[in-house]
Amino acid sequence: MIEVDVSHRQGGFHLEAAFKGGDGITALFGPSGSGKSTLIALIAGLRRPERGRIVAGDRVLLDTEARVFVRRNRRRIGLVFQDALLFPHLTVRQNLLFGRLFTPRAERRIRLDPVVETLGIGALLDRRPATLSGGERQRVAFGRALLASPRLLLMDEPLAALDQARKAEVLPLIERLRDEFRIPILYVSHAVEEVARLAATVVMLEAGKVTAVGAPADVLRPVRQVDGNRFAVASVLAGTVGAFDTAYGMTPVHHPAGTIWLSGPLGEEGRETRLVVRGTDVALATSLPRNVTIRTALSGTVLRVLRDDGPLASVDVALSGGGVLTAVATRMGLDDLGLDTGDRVWALIKSVAVDERTAARGGMDGEGPRGPRRV
Amino acid sequence: MLDLSDDAWTAIALSVRIAGIATLASLPFGIAVALLLARGRFPGKMLVDGIVHLPLVLPPVVTGYVLLLLFGRRGPLGSFLADHFGIVLSFRWTGAALAGAVMSFPLMVRAIRLSLEAVDPRLEAAAGTLGAGRIATFFLVTLPLALPGVLVGSVLAFAKALGEFGATITFVSNIPGETRTIAAAIYTATQTPDGDAEALRLTVVAVVIALSALVVSEFLQRRATARVRATA
Numbered sequence: 001m002i003e004v005d006v007s008h009r010q011g012g013f014h015l016e017a018a019f020k021g022g023d024g025i026t027a028l029f030g031p032s033g034s035g036k037s038t039l040i041a042l043i044a045g046l047r048r049p050e051r052g053r054i055v056a057g058d059r060v061l062l063d064t065e066a067r068v069f070v071r072r073n074r075r076r077i078g079l080v081f082q083d084a085l086l087f088p089h090l091t092v093r094q095n096l097l098f099g100r101l102f103t104p105r106a107e108r109r110i111r112l113d114p115v116v117e118t119l120g121i122g123a124l125l126d127r128r129p130a131t132l133s134g135g136e137r138q139r140v141a142f143g144r145a146l147l148a149s150p151r152l153l154l155m156d157e158p159l160a161a162l163d164q165a166r167k168a169e170v171l172p173l174i175e176r177l178r179d180e181f182r183i184p185i186l187y188v189s190h191a192v193e194e195v196a197r198l199a200a201t202v203v204m205l206e207a208g209k210v211t212a213v214g215a216p217a218d219v220l221r222p223v224r225q226v227d228g229n230r231f232a233v234a235s236v237l238a239g240t241v242g243a244f245d246t247a248y249g250m251t252p253v254h255h256p257a258g259t260i261w262l263s264g265p266l267g268e269e270g271r272e273t274r275l276v277v278r279g280t281d282v283a284l285a286t287s288l289p290r291n292v293t294i295r296t297a298l299s300g301t302v303l304r305v306l307r308d309d310g311p312l313a314s315v316d317v318a319l320s321g322g323g324v325l326t327a328v329a330t331r332m333g334l335d336d337l338g339l340d341t342g343d344r345v346w347a348l349i350k351s352v353a354v355d356e357r358t359a360a361r362g363g364m365d366g367e368g369p370r371g372p373r374r375v
Numbered sequence: 376m377l378d379l380s381d382d383a384w385t386a387i388a389l390s391v392r393i394a395g396i397a398t399l400a401s402l403p404f405g406i407a408v409a410l411l412l413a414r415g416r417f418p419g420k421m422l423v424d425g426i427v428h429l430p431l432v433l434p435p436v437v438t439g440y441v442l443l444l445l446f447g448r449r450g451p452l453g454s455f456l457a458d459h460f461g462i463v464l465s466f467r468w469t470g471a472a473l474a475g476a477v478m479s480f481p482l483m484v485r486a487i488r489l490s491l492e493a494v495d496p497r498l499e500a501a502a503g504t505l506g507a508g509r510i511a512t513f514f515l516v517t518l519p520l521a522l523p524g525v526l527v528g529s530v531l532a533f534a535k536a537l538g539e540f541g542a543t544i545t546f547v548s549n550i551p552g553e554t555r556t557i558a559a560a561i562y563t564a565t566q567t568p569d570g571d572a573e574a575l576r577l578t579v580v581a582v583v584i585a586l587s588a589l590v591v592s593e594f595l596q597r598r599a600t601a602r603v604r605a606t607a
Contacts, residue, residue: 073504085495102511148504
């Protein structure tokens with residue numbers, strides 16, 4: 001639970017942001033240079049803004065008008081950096097317990113054992129950070145921040161320095177931390193899959209301004225022509241996990257508009273899950289095609305077509321039974337089919353393109369997405 | 376093997392004691408000044424930096440004479456220390472330690488400052504967000520990470536203080552058993568007829584002590600560096 005309203009100038013850059021984060025994970029989403037990391041530094045107390053007010057829970061951390069500035073070591077705001085930043089001269093155990101040393105006894109609500117168990121770092125306790133892999137370091141960094149029993153956990157692109165396999169390993173841990181230790185998390189990222197999967201609320205930042213706040217499904221959808229990184233357009237679909245088909249190694253996820261088939265087991269049947277579908281992985285058809293290998297076809301109606309003179313267009317499809325799926329298509333393809341608002345369509349999704357476990361895929365990491373815009 | 380006279384042994388013991396005390400006593404100041412120069416932002420920083428380095432570039436005799444003026448019996452600091460604390464530095468071995476400390480101070484500060492500047496300030500920020508205040512952060516994070524530099528600086532200072540001659544002889548003279556260090560003893564031997572053998576023996580001793588100090592420091596530094604290697 002955090003309320004932020006700050007104004008900060010730095011060189012030619014002007015950050016002017018106000019938002020509220022609730023329970024669970026709030027994502028700060030936006031391209032590089034949009035002010036995400038500055039905002040994190042202001043909340044953690046690493047920098048002092050020109051003007052503003054920051055409240056965490058019932059504690060005022062900053063109020064320039066009332067001349068309140070709580071120093072970083074008194075804020076009790078945990079911070080996980082992109083590159084872990086463990087103390088190299090201390091063992092993993094000493095790193096983990098560092099913050100506890102400075103936490104008043106009455107406020108030490110998070111204990112070592114459950115954290116070590118959740119993060120799976122029991123075997124690493126006596127080792128030094130230099131001997132750990134990137135994923136292991138980041139897990140220890142989560143633990144270190146948690147064990148100071150913070151009011152709020154800030155995560156500044158915690159997966160950005162990890163490769164795909166490590167991301168897939170660390171991402172579910174963040175969800176477990178959120179659920180098991182009931183700690184609100186402010187999560188900074190420019191990877192749409194991470195944000196779509198983790199966040200309850202997305203705060204979209206662009207050029208130092210908050211341009212949208214809301215649920216991932218609403219905020220991540222483009223409301224204008226796709227003019228930036230088309231790979232950053234994604235939709236979030238909620239569904240129920242079905243029974244694993246052992247013969248083909250596929251798992252169905254049931255959605256009112258149809259069944260989405262994913263490769264591999266997804267765990268417990270009947271579990272609610274959220275899938276991230278990139279706009280570039282969705283094709284549209286006006287009738288249910290017979291002769292394709294794609295197994296997933298969701299029915300819906302065209303809600304909105306965003307196009308201009310460029311080659312690409314984005315199409316929002318209102319799925320039967322709720323939810324909106326965005327497809328990125330070529331203007332040529334849309335004209336050939338004569339698609340327009342209100343038409344019935346089938347949205348085809350390649351099973352191999354969707355993975356509940358994947359955080360982000362190659363192509364996303366270099367440039368920040370500039371797709372979703374709200375002006 | 377080395378047939379050393381009692382006087383020579385006295386000079387050796389005195390030298391080691393003087394250099395050791397000089398190093399230990401100046402270490403807290405060395406760390407403080409290095410921290411000030413590495414992290415501080417204040418007007419006159421260049422001047423402080425210059426003053427710290429002055430003994431490195433001034434003729435040692437000048438430094439010794441300045442010490443004599445300041446800390447001599449009638450000097451402003453010397454009379455103050457003598458009147459209020461009963462500490463007399465001039466023509467005492469403690470004065471030799473002061474001269475050694477002043478002469479080796481630039482080397483010590485330089486080494487410590489470099490290692491402090493190499494500490495990632497974001498590690499200190501991390502300590503801050505974990506609840507550590509400035510002092511705790513310094514002693515738990517900054518100083519341990521700068522430890523290799525502190526060791527190197529200390530050994531350099533020790534070796535420098537051990538060989539200090541010009542400032543020492545000017546400030547505290549060359550009194551056997553009180554201020555006659557190895558360097559002064561060698562000088563005395565060379566001024567004495569048939570003193571060549573004594574001078575040579577003491578020279579070998581000086582080389583052995585200095586070399587051992589360097590080897591020990593190298594060893595300690597490797598261990599310390601291995602511990603803090605690769606900012607994780």
